[in-house]
Amino acid sequence: MTTTDRGRALPRQEGPALPRYLREPAERRTPLAYPGYRSTALRAPLRTPVDLPHRLTEVTGPLLGEDLVTPADADLTLRMGGEAQGQRIIVFGRVLDSDGRPVPDALVEVWQANAAGRYRHVVDNWPAPLDPHFDGLGRVMTDSLGRYEFTTVKPGAYPWGNHHNAWRPAHIHFSLFGRAFPQRLVTQMYFPGDPLFAQDPIFTSIPAAARDRAIGTFDLDRTQPDWALAFRWDIVLRGAEQTPFETEDDGDVA
Amino acid sequence: MSSDYVSPQVRGAVEGNDRRPGTPRRGSGFLDEPLRLGLTPSATVGPYLAIGLTWPDGPFAVAEGTAGAVWLRGRVTDGNGDLVPDAMIETWQVDPDGHVDHPDAPPGPGPVPGFRGFGRSSTAEPAGEYGILTLKPGRVPDGQGGLQAPHVDVSVFARGLLDRVVTRIYFGDEPEANAEDVVLRSLPEADRQTLIATPTQDGYRLDIVLQGDRETVFFAV
Numbered sequence: 312m313t314t315t316d317r318g319r320a321l322p323r324q325e326g327p328a329l330p331r332y333l334r335e336p337a338e339r340r341t342p343l344a345y346p347g348y349r350s351t352a353l354r355a356p357l358r359t360p361v362d363l364p365h366r367l368t369e370v371t372g373p374l375l376g377e378d379l380v381t382p383a384d385a386d387l388t389l390r391m392g393g394e395a396q397g398q399r400i401i402v403f404g405r406v407l408d409s410d411g412r413p414v415p416d417a418l419v420e421v422w423q424a425n426a427a428g429r430y431r432h433v434v435d436n437w438p439a440p441l442d443p444h445f446d447g448l449g450r451v452m453t454d455s456l457g458r459y460e461f462t463t464v465k466p467g468a469y470p471w472g473n474h475h476n477a478w479r480p481a482h483i484h485f486s487l488f489g490r491a492f493p494q495r496l497v498t499q500m501y502f503p504g505d506p507l508f509a510q511d512p513i514f515t516s517i518p519a520a521a522r523d524r525a526i527g528t529f530d531l532d533r534t535q536p537d538w539a540l541a542f543r544w545d546i547v548l549r550g551a552e553q554t555p556f557e558t559e560d561d562g563d564v565a
Numbered sequence: 566m567s568s569d570y571v572s573p574q575v576r577g578a579v580e581g582n583d584r585r586p587g588t589p590r591r592g593s594g595f596l597d598e599p600l601r602l603g604l605t606p607s608a609t610v611g612p613y614l615a616i617g618l619t620w621p622d623g624p625f626a627v628a629e630g631t632a633g634a635v636w637l638r639g640r641v642t643d644g645n646g647d648l649v650p651d652a653m654i655e656t657w658q659v660d661p662d663g664h665v666d667h668p669d670a671p672p673g674p675g676p677v678p679g680f681r682g683f684g685r686s687s688t689a690e691p692a693g694e695y696g697i698l699t700l701k702p703g704r705v706p707d708g709q710g711g712l713q714a715p716h717v718d719v720s721v722f723a724r725g726l727l728d729r730v731v732t733r734i735y736f737g738d739e740p741e742a743n744a745e746d747v748v749l750r751s752l753p754e755a756d757r758q759t760l761i762a763t764p765t766q767d768g769y770r771l772d773i774v775l776q777g778d779r780e781t782v783f784f785a786v
Contacts, residue, residue, distance in 0.1 A: 329708075330669060334785070335604045341727045348609075350725030353644035354775050356783050363731070363748065363784035367705040368659060368718050371667035373683035379620065409601045422617025430613040434651075447616050484610070484617055491669065492657050492718055493786050497729065499608040516727055517606045524605050547602045 329370045330551035332493035333409065339521045347512030349473055365493065370551075372491040376418030376452050384450040387423075387463035395445035397426025397464030399539040402500070402527065405457045406487060409550035413457025414494075420486040421449040421461065428467030428481075437470060462539065468507055480507035480514060487546060494548040501526045502542065607728040612651055614722065615687060624686045626656060626699035628679035633661070635768030637697045637734060641688050641721065644776030648693025652723035654773075656684040656697050656734070658716070663703030695773075701736065707747045714742035714749065718786075721773060730783045734771050735761045756782045 334340075344355035363369065388395045402421075406414040424430045424447065427439040431446050449461045466481045482499040489495065501514065503526055508514050517525055524547070533541035610618070627634050637656065641649040659665045660680055664673030677700070684697035704712040717734040735743055743749055749757050759781045762769035774781045 332786075333601075339603065339606070341606045341608065343726060343728055343730065345727060348725070348727065350609075351727065352725075353647075354649070354723060354725035355727070356730055356776055356780055357644075358780055358783075360731075360783045360785040361748075361752070363733075363786045364708060365786070366708055366713060367663075367665060367670060368657065368702075368713075368716065369786060370669050371659075371665045372657060373681065374667065375681070375683065407602060409604055411600075411602055420617050422613065424613075430616060432613045432616055434612055449617075484608075484614075486610075486618060490667075495655075495720060495729065496605060496607060497610045497722055498605055499611075513609060513727070517608075521603060521606045524603055525608070546605045549604060550601065 329365060329367070330491070331365045332370075332491060332549045332551050334549070335521075339518050341517050341521075345512055345516035347474075348516055369492050372488060372494065374416070374490065375488075376416075376450075379418065380450045380452055384448075385461045387421075387445065387447065387449045387461065390444050390446050393444035395425065395464050396442050397445075397467075399462065400465050401460060401462050401533060401535065401539050401541040402483065402544060403458070403460035403530075403533065403541065404527075404544040404546060406453050406459060406489075406546045406548065407457055408489070408494070408548050412550070413453070413455075414487075414489050414548060415453055415455045415457055417453045417457075417490065418488055419451050419453060419459050421451075421463075421483055423447050423463065423466040423483040424469055426464045426467050428469030428479075430469075435469075439467070439469065465502070465540075468505075473512065477510065478507050480505040480511050485546065487548065489548040491551070496546070496548055498546075499525065500544045503527065503529055609724060609727050610653060610722040612724045614651070614653055615689065618653060618685070619687070620685060624684055624697050626658070626681050626684035626697055627677075629698065631679050631700065633700055634698050635701060636765075637684075637695075637699060637717065637762065637769050637771070638765070639695060639762070639771045639773060640693045641695065641723075641773045641775065642693065643725075646777070648688075649723055649775065650689055650692040652688040652695075652721055654684075654686045654688065654695040654697070655720040655722070656699065657718045657720075658682055658699065658702040659705055661700050661703050663705050698768075704742060709747060711745055711747065712742070714739055714746035716746075716748075719773075721775070723775075726775075730775070731786045732773065732781050732783050733760050734769070736769060737761050737763050752782060 344351045425442045425445045429439040451459045453459050468478050487496045527542035527544035530541045530543045641652045660677045666676040686695040702715045707713045719732045720729045722729050762771035
């Protein structure tokens with residue numbers, strides 16, 4: 312696989328002080344293409360992306376969600392008139408930017424397999440049972456301090472055919488907007504100590520230095536006695552540099 | 566307390582190392598750069614995104630029936646030229662006057678009724694095709710004393726993409742504005758054409774080619 316440059320680096324000359332969202336160095340970002348994950352072979356672009364200056368379209372983003380979210384959306388264990396099977400867990404944490412500032416009033420969308428590792432989706436038909444009281448969809452808004460919390464069941468692992476005897480570690484999908492276009496993030500939260508990590512190319516595609524950030528931590532203090540276990544997962548979105556732009560080559564063409 | 570023992574972590578620590586958790590870097594003991602939290606790494610949206618990311622009004626960046634609304638449509642194809650029927654397209658843009666209602670934007674006349682500016686479309690139906698109903702955006706400053714051509718920022722998510730990829734939709738019936746656009750002008754002609762949508766009866770059409778000879782220009786945002 313080869314990559315070729317195209318286009319010239321665009322100058323960064325700016326009058327008014329628009330925020331510029333900082334990039335993580337490439338060695339700590341998940342690469343687009345990863346040979347072990349076969350589906351990337353024909354889908355990941357091969358050419359080097361062109362640096363896009365952050366102007367008005369890029370320093371803003373949709374601020375939405377409140378009309379999309381009801382309190383019931385934060386409890387995935389109560390659906391279709393009954394209770395989901397499985398280990399009840401509370402997943403909570405904060406959404407922050409890389410300067411440690413909370414991201415308040417932001418939509419968090421989650422989806423996951425049921426306790427048996429089966430998704431309620433037409434494409435998922437491996438022989439594990441569906442749960443009539445679990446649809447796997449949750450939505451919450453962060454509060455004024457960037458906190459989120461939802462109740463669900465621990466998802467099961469499942470086979471996925473990427474390679475012989477390939478199993479996905481238990482995970483919950485997360486989708487976040489933050490407050491500006493560069494902060495948009497879709498990711499997956501894993502559970503600590505999962506023995507399936509080493510054979511999962513979607514997990515190992517994350518650079519080793521950043522893998523811990525994708526794993527929630529068990530939090531005994533937040534368990535609910537006689538009710539639920541608890542896992543904490545803080546999510547960090549890109550922070551902004553608020554200084555006026557200068558002409559520079561900061562090497563952030565990924 | 567002195568000791569000749571040097572822990573493996575300290576011995577292995579070199580300037581410029583990747584500062585894995587628990588790995589110290591030799592230095593003054595003072596922070597020499599702003600403290601920043603490490604970003605949460607991205608992951609693929611996977612094949613089951615429809616469970617979590619389906620909104621009934623997703624494709625409507627502007628309410629149906631709004632005067633001047635146009636459909637942005639196109640196909641998403643992979644490196645074999647095959648349709649990608651399990652992707653999601655999201656769009657974000659300013660309003661027709663070049664304004665956006667956001668704390669980091671210059672104050673404007675207020676939101677355009679029915680205009681969200683954000684659209685989300687799966688490519689499931691028809692297979693491999695997205696569709697977003699919106700208003701054509703206005704022009705915004707390019708930071709160099711000029712104006713950018715009207716454009717829509719686009720994110721593409723799919724199984725097989727470990728992170729989103731970002732591109733733009735420009736408009737084929739804006740030749741003068743496109744000729745002045747800093748971003749378009751920086752690109753070779755053939756690459757520029759991958760970003761310019763063709764007018765149709767009810768809007769515009771632009772195909773997104775994830776990989777291959779006619780690969781769409783993607784941006785590092």
